[in-house]
Amino acid sequence: MLICKYTRRGNAAFVPHLDTLRAVTMGIRRIGAAAEYSEGFNPHMKIFFGQPLPIGTESDCEYFCAYVNEKADDFVKKLNRSLPHGVRICAAANVDKDPNVAKIMCFADYTVTMRGSVPNIKDAETVCGLGECVIEYVSKGETKRKDVKPLVSSVKALDDRTIKMRLCCGNKNLRADRLAGYLAEKCGINCGYDILKTNMYDCDGNDLDKILFGSGI
Amino acid sequence: MKPELKDLLMKVDKPARYCGGEFNTPEIKNGVPLRFLMCFPDVYEVAHSNLGIKILYYMLNRRADTACESCYMPWADMAGELKKRGLPLFSQETQTPISGFDIVGFSLQYEMSYTNVLAMLELGGIPLKRTERDERAPIVVAGGPCVINPMPLTDFIDVFSIGDGEDAINALADVVVRAKKEKLTRMRTLQRIAGIDGMFVPGISNGKVRRAVIDSLETAFFPTKVQIPNIEAVFQRAVLEIFRGCTRGCRFCQAGMIYRPVRERTPETLKRYAEELINHNGFDEITLSSLSTCDYPCLRELLADIKPLCDARHVNISLPSTRVDSFEAEFVASGRLSSMTFAPEAGTQRLRDVINKNVTEEDILTSCRYAFEKGYHSVKLYFMIGLPTETDEDICGIADVVKKIKYCYKTCAASRKPLSVSVSTSTFVPKPFTPFQWEPQISLDEISRKQNLLKSLLRPLSVKYSYHDGKTSRIEATLARGDERMNAVLEAAYKSGCIFDSWTEFFDYDKWTAAFDACGVDMEDYCGEQSYRSTLAWERIETGISREFLEREREKSRRGELTADCRKGCNNCGINKEYPSAFRKNCAGENKC
Numbered sequence: 001m002l003i004c005k006y007t008r009r010g011n012a013a014f015v016p017h018l019d020t021l022r023a024v025t026m027g028i029r030r031i032g033a034a035a036e037y038s039e040g041f042n043p044h045m046k047i048f049f050g051q052p053l054p055i056g057t058e059s060d061c062e063y064f065c066a067y068v069n070e071k072a073d074d075f076v077k078k079l080n081r082s083l084p085h086g087v088r089i090c091a092a093a094n095v096d097k098d099p100n101v102a103k104i105m106c107f108a109d110y111t112v113t114m115r116g117s118v119p120n121i122k123d124a125e126t127v128c129g130l131g132e133c134v135i136e137y138v139s140k141g142e143t144k145r146k147d148v149k150p151l152v153s154s155v156k157a158l159d160d161r162t163i164k165m166r167l168c169c170g171n172k173n174l175r176a177d178r179l180a181g182y183l184a185e186k187c188g189i190n191c192g193y194d195i196l197k198t199n200m201y202d203c204d205g206n207d208l209d210k211i212l213f214g215s216g217i
Numbered sequence: 218m219k220p221e222l223k224d225l226l227m228k229v230d231k232p233a234r235y236c237g238g239e240f241n242t243p244e245i246k247n248g249v250p251l252r253f254l255m256c257f258p259d260v261y262e263v264a265h266s267n268l269g270i271k272i273l274y275y276m277l278n279r280r281a282d283t284a285c286e287s288c289y290m291p292w293a294d295m296a297g298e299l300k301k302r303g304l305p306l307f308s309q310e311t312q313t314p315i316s317g318f319d320i321v322g323f324s325l326q327y328e329m330s331y332t333n334v335l336a337m338l339e340l341g342g343i344p345l346k347r348t349e350r351d352e353r354a355p356i357v358v359a360g361g362p363c364v365i366n367p368m369p370l371t372d373f374i375d376v377f378s379i380g381d382g383e384d385a386i387n388a389l390a391d392v393v394v395r396a397k398k399e400k401l402t403r404m405r406t407l408q409r410i411a412g413i414d415g416m417f418v419p420g421i422s423n424g425k426v427r428r429a430v431i432d433s434l435e436t437a438f439f440p441t442k443v444q445i446p447n448i449e450a451v452f453q454r455a456v457l458e459i460f461r462g463c464t465r466g467c468r469f470c471q472a473g474m475i476y477r478p479v480r481e482r483t484p485e486t487l488k489r490y491a492e493e494l495i496n497h498n499g500f501d502e503i504t505l506s507s508l509s510t511c512d513y514p515c516l517r518e519l520l521a522d523i524k525p526l527c528d529a530r531h532v533n534i535s536l537p538s539t540r541v542d543s544f545e546a547e548f549v550a551s552g553r554l555s556s557m558t559f560a561p562e563a564g565t566q567r568l569r570d571v572i573n574k575n576v577t578e579e580d581i582l583t584s585c586r587y588a589f590e591k592g593y594h595s596v597k598l599y600f601m602i603g604l605p606t607e608t609d610e611d612i613c614g615i616a617d618v619v620k621k622i623k624y625c626y627k628t629c630a631a632s633r634k635p636l637s638v639s640v641s642t643s644t645f646v647p648k649p650f651t652p653f654q655w656e657p658q659i660s661l662d663e664i665s666r667k668q669n670l671l672k673s674l675l676r677p678l679s680v681k682y683s684y685h686d687g688k689t690s691r692i693e694a695t696l697a698r699g700d701e702r703m704n705a706v707l708e709a710a711y712k713s714g715c716i717f718d719s720w721t722e723f724f725d726y727d728k729w730t731a732a733f734d735a736c737g738v739d740m741e742d743y744c745g746e747q748s749y750r751s752t753l754a755w756e757r758i759e760t761g762i763s764r765e766f767l768e769r770e771r772e773k774s775r776r777g778e779l780t781a782d783c784r785k786g787c788n789n790c791g792i793n794k795e796y797p798s799a800f801r802k803n804c805a806g807e808n809k810c
Contacts, residue, residue, distance in 0.1 A: 011236045011447075014447070015233045019233065019448045026499030026500065029501065030496065043531065056232075082499075084240040192223070
C-alpha cells in the first residue's frame with residue numbers, strides 16, 4: 001500500500017475531484033502497476049482520496065492512498081510520466097495501513113496571491129479580527145449565510161500582494177475561496193487573485209508530511 | 218494559464234471542458250506552414266466520444282508541416298461569457314482564436330448539430346457565409362456522415378470532404394501548404410482543393426463529386442494514443458475500429474450504405490492496436506467498434522487473442538451493435554452480467570422483412586433464453602416507429618415481443634430478481650442513399666398517436682417506455698433530405714436562437730417552423746414522399762451505390778422480400794464497379810475463417 005502526496009496546479013485545478021481521481025487511476029493502469037481491485041460485480045481499483053478541493057484552487061498538498069504493490073520510488077518515477085499536466089506526485093511511502101488522511105486532517109494553509117499591489121491588504125487581518133465573519137455563498141442553488149469566524153485559525157498579510165491563512169479543513173471545513181471572496185469584498189480588493197493550498201495539519205497542528213513521511217521531504 | 222482565461226473559467230459550469238491540458242495531447246508545433254483546427258459542433262463530453270476527429274487530429278499532427286488543434290461547442294453559459302467579454306472562441310490547446318487558423322474543419326455526425334456549426338463560426342468571428350469570407354479568413358471544411366448530403370450547408374461551408382477522411386484530409390493539407398507557399402488567392406486555393414478526390418467545393422465543383430474511399434484499413438492510420446478528456450466522456454473507453462462498412466443491407470440504414478465496401482483489419486494488426494491502446498490510454502474498457510461487430514469473420518480468434526491482455530490489466534471488452542443472433546459472442550467477450558440490448562427495429566416479422574432486418578423472433582428469444590440462463594435480468598429493446606408500410610398491427614407486435622420475452626424469463630431465468638425490460642422507440646427518418654430515401658415520414662400527429670398507442674399497450678406490462686421527440690425527428694428529416702433552400706431556413710432558425718438542437722432543453726420546434734415560414738419553404742417538401750422521376754438534391758454526390766440498386770431494394774421491401782447478407786454473395790449495389798480496388802481484397806480472414 002502506498003500513501004502519495006500530489007500537486008494540482010494550473011489546468012488541473014479546473015478538473016473536478018472525481019475526474020482527478022479517474023486521471024490518477026488511468027495513470028496507474030497505463031503504467032501497468034500491480035494494483036488491487038475491489039471484488040464483485042464491477043471491480044474498481046482500490047484507491048482512496050482526501051477531501052475534494054474546490055475548482056480553481058491550486059494545491060501542493062493533496063493525498064491519496066493506493067493499494068498498489070510497488071516500491072514507492074519506482075512507482076513515483078513511472079507514474080509521474082503518466083499523469084496529466086499539473087498533477088505530480090511529490091512524495092510517496094509504503095505503508096501497512098491506510099492512514100486515512102481525510103480523517104486526520106484538521107487545518108490547511110493557503111497562500112492568496114493578488115495579481116496587483118493592494119496597499120490596504122492589512123485590512124484583511126483586521127476584518128478577520130472582528131467578532132464574526134459572516135460569509136454568504138451559494139450552495140446547491142441556495143444562498144446561505146454562515147459565521148465562519150470559528151473556522152479561521154489565522155490570517156496574515158505578508159506583503160502588499162500576499163495573504164497567508166490557516167483554516168479548518170476536514171469535518172469542519174472552510175473553503176479558502178469563499179473566505180478570500182469575502183475579504184476581497186470587505187477590503188475593496190478589485191484585482192484578481194490566485195489561491196494555493198500549501199500545507200495540511202492534524203488537530204494538534206502537526207504537519208501531515210511529518211506524520212506520513214517522517215521528515216523526509 | 219492566463220489570468221483572463223482563469224477568471225473566465227471561474228464563471229462557467231464544468232470549466233474542465235475548456236482549460237485544455239488533456240493527457241496524451243501531442244506537441245503542438247510552432248511556426249509550421251499549416252494550422253488546422255478540428256472542431257466538433259457539440260459539447261466536450263460528446264466530442265471526446267468520437268473516433269473520426271481523433272483519427273484526423275493525430276494523423277495531421279504527425280505531419281511535419283502541420284499543427285492541428287481542437288475546439289468544441291461551448292455550452293450556453295460559456296458562449297454567453299465569451300460574447301459578454303468580447304472574446305473570440307479559441308482552440309483548446311493554445312487558446313488561439315479560431316479565426317487564426319488556416320483550415321477550420323467540422324465533423325458533422327448528426328443533422329441536429331448544424332446550428333452549432335453556425336454558432337461556432339460566429340463566436341469565432343468567422344463570417345457565416347462563405348461568400349463573405351476574405352483572404353485572411355480560414356477555409357471552412359466539413360466532413361463526417363452527414364455531408365453525404367451537403368446541400369443544406371452550401372452557403373456556410375467552403376469545402377465538403379465526402380467519404381473517408383484519411384487520404385482526403387492529407388491531400389487537403391498538402392494542397393493548402395503548397396498554396397500558401399505560392400501565395401495563391403483563396404479562390405485559386407479552393408479551385409485546387411476541388412481537384413482532390415472526394416472534395417465538393419460549392420460554386421467551383423462541376424458535375425458529380427465522388428465519395429472518397431480508402432482501399433484498405435490495414436494501411437490506414439489509426440491512433441492508439443488518444444487525448445484523455447479532463448472530464449468523463451459520454452463514451453469513456455478505448456475504441457478499436459475493427460472494420461468499416463456493413464454487409465447486412467438494412468434498408469433504413471444510411472451507414473450501412475455509405476460506408477461500403479467493407480474493409481477489415483487483420484486480427485494481428487488489431488491485437489497490436491489493442492495492446493497499444495491499453496498501454497497508452499488507461500481506459501477500463503475497450504470497444505471493438507464497427508457497424509456490425511459480430512460479422513467480423515475472425516472475431517473469436519481476435520477475442521481469444523486480446524482477452525488475456527485485457528484481463529491482466531482489468532480492461533473490459535465490449536461489443537457494440539451486437540446482433541440478436543450473435544449474442545453469445547458478447548458474453549464470451551465480457552463474461553460480465555450486465556444489461557443486454559437488442560434492436561429488432563420492428564415488432565412483426567412482416568415489417569422486419571420490409572426493412573431487411575434479417576432477425577427473427579426466434580433469434581431474439583434464443584438469445585434471451587441463453588442470457589437468462591446465465592443470470593441476466595435486464596433487457597433493453599430498440600424499435601423504430603413510422604417505418605414504411607407500418608400499421609397498428611406492427612405496433613402491437615412490439616408489445617407481443619415484450620410479452621414473449623417476459624414469458625421466456627419466467628420459464629428459464631437463473632436470477633431471482635424481477636425482469637426489467639425497457640423499450641425505446643425512435644421515429645423513422647428517411648435518409649439519403651438508402652432504399653428508403655424516397656419514403657415519406659409520418660406526420661407529427663401520426664407519430665404521437667403511435668407513441669400513445671404503444672404506451673397504452675406497454676402500460677399493463679410494467680415496462681419502461683421511452684421515445685424520441687417526434688418534432689426533432691421532423692426537423693432531422695428536413696435537414697437530412699434538404700436541398701439548397703435549407704441554407705436560408707437553417708440561418709433563420711439559428712438567428713432566431715436555435716442552438717444545441719439535439720438537446721431537448723434547447724430544441725425549439727416553434728422557432729424552426731417560424732424559420733420555414735419566414736423563408737417560404739414547406740417542410741412537407743422534405744418530409745413527404747419523393748418522386749422517382751426527379752433528381753434528388755443529394756444526387757450531386759456519387760457514393761458508388763447505384764440508383765437502380767436502391768430502387769430495386771425499395772421495390773423488394775414493398776413485396777416483403779429479403780436481400781441476403783453481401784458476405785453470402787454479391788447483391789450488385791454498384792460498389793464493386795465504382796471502387797474495385799477497395800472491394801477486391803478486404804476480408805481479414807481471406808474468406809477462410
